[in-house]
Amino acid sequence: MILPGASDTASSVSRQVQSEWVDLLGELEAVKNTVTATQGRLVVALEEATKADEARQSIRAERRGRGVPSQVGSAMQASPHAGAVFLGTARVWVTGMPHTFDALRTGVLSAWRATLMVRETSHLSAEDRARIDEEICGPAGRAALVRMGTKRLVARVKELAAQLDVHACVKRNAKAVSERCVSVRPAPDLMVYLTALVPMRQGVQAYAQLKAHADATKAAGDERGAGQIMADTLIERVTGRDPGHADDVPVTINLLVSDQTLLAGGDQPAVVLEGAAAGAGTVPGPLVRNLVAHGLDADAAWLRAIYVDPRGRLLATTSTSRFHPQGLAQLLRARGQGICGTSWCDAPIRHLDHVVPHAEGGATSLVNGQGLCVRCNHAKQAPGWSQKVAEVDGRHAVETTMPTGHTSVSVAPTPPVPVTPTAGVYASTGSQSSGLVRGPDLVSEPVPVREPDPVRDEVPDGAGQPAPAWTPAVGVSGPPPGRIPRSRYSIGCHTGRDRGAIAYRPPRNTGPGRRPPRHTRPADLSWAHPPGAHTR
Structure with a gap:
């Protein structure tokens, strides 16, 4: 078999070799399915052996084998949840659907299609599931299975399930309605997926209402896209905000950031831990500064910043309590x-x-x-x-x-790089391959330094150039002489000097009914901290 090489070109590959490549692709796919079947048999055997060992240790039946999914996930380089899902699916293949398992083992059925066979028969009894298994994946149905698409396979399974036990199908639908919920998960670029799992008739009606409102708003001259209008309208109606004020939702920003990035225009990224427990992930420093400044302008955000020491470690004290304070x-x-x-x-x-x-x-x-x-x-x-x-x-x-x-x-993940006090001023430690401070950059012993005056002193910025201790947003005047910078005046919306400035602009009041945000309290956020303090 001639495999493609780095020097191959379209003109140097014959039609016969291309045909061999297609045959090899099919053979490798069959091998993948066989490997999946082998893995499935292994994890089931591992679970059975583990439960037998724990039974000899008099472990309660409901607690036996609960560590197996984590072992499976670790071996397959997947999460424990993925390991548990694969273990449960493989258990059904091996013990309840022998024809499906044999089709997977011989490469006729892909791992995903075999998983769908398990999922679409989960509400049936063992006898009815075995009948569908033989009908579709047995010797009589093997030829039709090879030509059957995935959607058609699912439809065929549902058709047989309704014929065998219609009451079980009705109960499954009722159970699905009882599991309606709303969830949120992180998305790229400081976005989130707000997902609602609702009955079909309710979801279609809600979407139709949002779509009709978006079409009417665009016809009135709104420059936003239909998707933007629908998203803004959803947030406004859920939070009870006036039209045009979807951004004015109060939120606490849990920010893991170095002081260099937040205050002195550093380029190190930050980590935002928003309302969802999984967080929003790493975001660029300029975006973080704009996010905080926008929240202060709208009087709709509070900042909780956590700093790290020069070694890149979070600071805390040991507690004598049983539970974590x-x-x-x-x-x-x-x-x-x-x-x-x-x-x-x-x-x-x-x-x-x-x-x-x-x-x-x-x-x-x-x-x-x-x-x-x-x-x-x-x-x-x-x-x-x-x-x-x-x-x-x-x-x-x-x-x-x-x-x-x-x-x-x-x-633990690498934290943002903090500012290291050297020679009486604060300087950026710089980034390394692991994100930690090593060698000459590490200040291993306390060095008596004078705290810089946040108004008069200058500190190096992210590019190593002198810069004022406060860096006001573009087009915004700084605080009067002798006064400590506060609010967004002290938030530098700049990258390093070699990359130019990124202007911060408050949100424009566009669209019908939009008006400047109402300030119910003065935005007051001081960045000054006493000598030696590294946490907020």
Whole structure:
């Protein structure tokens, strides 16, 4: 078999070789399906063996095997939730749908289509599920299965299910209606997906109302796109805001940021932990400064900033209490940036856990603490699991040992780079490959320095050039001489000098009914802090 190389061109590949490539693609796809089937049989066997071992240890039946999904996820480089889903699906393949499993093993059925077979028969009895399994994936239906598209396969399964047990299908629909909900999850570029799972007739009606309103508004001369109008109208109606004031929603911004980025025009990115537990992720420094300035202009935002020390570590004190105090809990969530500390797990932090259990003498401290999701916290309590605190490149890490002897190390994300006091002024430590401060940049011992005057002194900016301690937004005058900068006057909406300035402009009052935001209280946010303080 001639495989494509880096020097191959369209003119150098014959038609016969192209035909061989197509054949190879099909063979590799069949191998992928066979590998998935093999993995499925392995995880089911692992679960059965683990439950048998724990039964001999007199573990309660409902607690047996709860650590297996985490082991599966770690081995497959996936989250524990994904490991649990694959384990549950494989269990049905092996024990309840032998024809589907055989079609997957021989490469006739893809892993996704085999998963749909399980999902669309989950509400049926074992006998009815076995009948559908034989009807579609058995020897008599194998030829039709190869030519059947995915949508047609799902429709065929639903058709057979309705014929075998119509009452089960009606009960499944009623259960789906009872699970209606609204959820939010992060999206790129400081956006979120606000999702509503509702009955079809309600969802179609809500969409039609928003679409009709958008069409009428655009016909009246609104320059926004139809999608923008629909999104703004949804927020206005849900929050009770007047038309044209979708942006005036009060929000607390939990910001993990270095002082250089927020105040002195540094280029280091920040991490925003918004209302969703999973956070919004890393965002560019200029965008963070504009976000904070906009919130202050609209009088609709409060800022909670968390700073780090010159080593890039969050600051906290050890507690003697059994549970993590509120301040320490906030730091644990900020250190993990809102995401579960287990490797490959993307779930939001729900539990604040002791790495070394409290019952075994573990301290309630930042070092011995970690943020985990519910599944990962319960999994580590299974027999044979242990954890210990480690350090990787100066960052907090946790080493987990599984019952089989395998180990995994989860490392805390790299925090924003702080300002290091050197030679009497504040200078940026700069970024390195790991985001940590090393070598000559690290101030290992306290150096007596004079705190810079926030009004008169100059400090280097992100490009190493002298800049005033406050950097006002473009087109906005600074505070009077001798007065400490406050509010957005002290928020520098600039990048480094080599990249030019990014102007901050308050939102324009466009569209019908828009008016300047109402200020119910003065926006007052001081950035000055006493000597030696690094947290807010």
